[in-house]
Amino acid sequence: MLRNAASFRDPSGRVYETETCVYRTITAAYAEEWAYLKSCGLLESALKIGLGSFEEIPPEELPKGLPSEAVHVLRSPRLPFISWPYEWCFSQLKAAALLTVDLHLLALEHDCILKDASAYNVQFFEGKPLFIDLLSFERWAEGRPWQAYGQFCRHFLAPLALMCKLDCRCGLLSSRWIDGIPLDLANSLLPASSWLSLGLAMHIRLHDSMQRKHGDGRQAAAKVRQMRMSLQKMKDVAQSLKDTVLSLKLPTQHTEWGDYYNDTNYTPAARAAKEEAVARLAAEHPGRLALDLGANTGEFSRLLAPHFDLVLSTDYDHTAVEKHWLSPPLKNVLPLVLDLANPSPSIGWACGERPSIMERCKADMVMALALCHHLRFTFGIPFTQMAECFRSLLQKGGYLMVEFVPREDSQVQRLLAGRDDVFDDYEESVLLAVFQDCGLQHVESVPIAESVRTLHLFTCNTL
Incomplete structure (x- = not known):
């Protein structure tokens, strides 16, 4: 009590x-x-x-x-x-x-x-x-x-x-x-x-x-x-x-990520393969709470919904979250605005009245699809900090689903177009090694057909 x-x-x-x-x-x-x-x-x-x-x-x-x-x-x-x-x-x-x-x-x-x-x-x-x-x-x-x-x-x-x-x-x-x-x-x-x-x-x-x-x-x-x-x-x-x-009504707004699915590099076969992999892994590892980080308009969050009591579908783009909320709802999917690079802090008296998102969320599954390259190239977050953050959001025994997007992918090239590529550590082998060193045990890799991307599943055995 x-x-x-x-x-x-x-x-x-x-x-x-x-x-x-x-x-x-x-x-x-x-x-x-x-x-x-x-x-x-x-x-x-x-x-x-x-x-x-x-x-x-x-x-x-x-x-x-x-x-x-x-x-x-x-x-x-x-x-x-x-x-x-x-x-x-x-x-x-x-x-x-x-x-x-x-x-x-x-x-x-x-x-x-x-x-x-x-x-x-x-x-x-x-x-x-x-x-x-x-x-x-x-x-x-x-x-x-x-x-x-x-x-x-x-x-x-x-x-x-x-x-x-x-x-x-x-x-x-x-x-x-x-x-x-x-x-x-x-x-x-x-x-x-x-x-x-x-x-x-x-x-x-x-x-x-x-x-x-x-x-x-x-x-x-x-x-x-x-x-x-x-x-x-x-x-x-x-x-x-x-x-x-x-x-009060919002004016029509268009943002880069609010219209993400209208400007994607996926072939229909690659999209179907990714959906199949996400749905299978979710079905094999169901639970109470799932957290989808960088969910955009929540299309992949909906694949988690049959297997979890609640899915938190989060994105830092307000327009994307607004579109998700106004789309046909699922009762157990909650869209939220969350910038993982600067998450909701603890506020109020003695910083205790309204706990941070990190304190409130202990998920059975965390999903980070096409997110790590944004964190690395846009915000400069190293793999070690990503792994520690993901692990802190998980229950012991929970699962982490991460999609790795290599440099040759057109979306990464788009991010790197206006900056020098000084990120020598951005390699799939480095991500796997760092995540395992941080207590995330690698379970499975799923190459996504007709793409250069790979979906990785980890489990958290330590807190």
């Missing part, structure tokens, strides 16, 4: 985890609210639109390690993987925003509000957003404004607007500010044309102006206390936020 490292800010309760379950304790401070939420029907309705499932467990079923002062304990199934907002593409963040505001609108119908509008309250499960913070609702006091309004704007509206109006990579800014992108920064970065959007003008630009006007904390608190909002006004603000989010 481990206490969740991010569970210390909310006085309503705490979160504890086992390998299979998540337990949420409810303190006496929140007991009355919880009783009302159950009686008014809000929780039952919220479960139908995206609130995470739970059960309240009796005292005799309480596991050891929970605090004795807990008034109620809720148990939920543990999700197979936890991702962070800065690892989502635009449409994933948009879906999370819409779920959050829909739950707030639903809460208002029951004379309640969503007191917490953090993007970290949402996860993705079976292809859909899921709101996991069960203690985020409370009764609304008549006339009281929505205090989570600013949080919603920072966590959702600001990054979505920047991704839409400026560059889709602006979503990565959320990794720098754990409580959302500051509105003054978003306001300064947004182009003047964003004034044409009434929603953005109201919820970001004018919102920022109000914050500047009442920048002194005491003045701001006094202003909030003086504000009175009717229930209808609360609904109007929430609906305006929803309409603004719905109006």
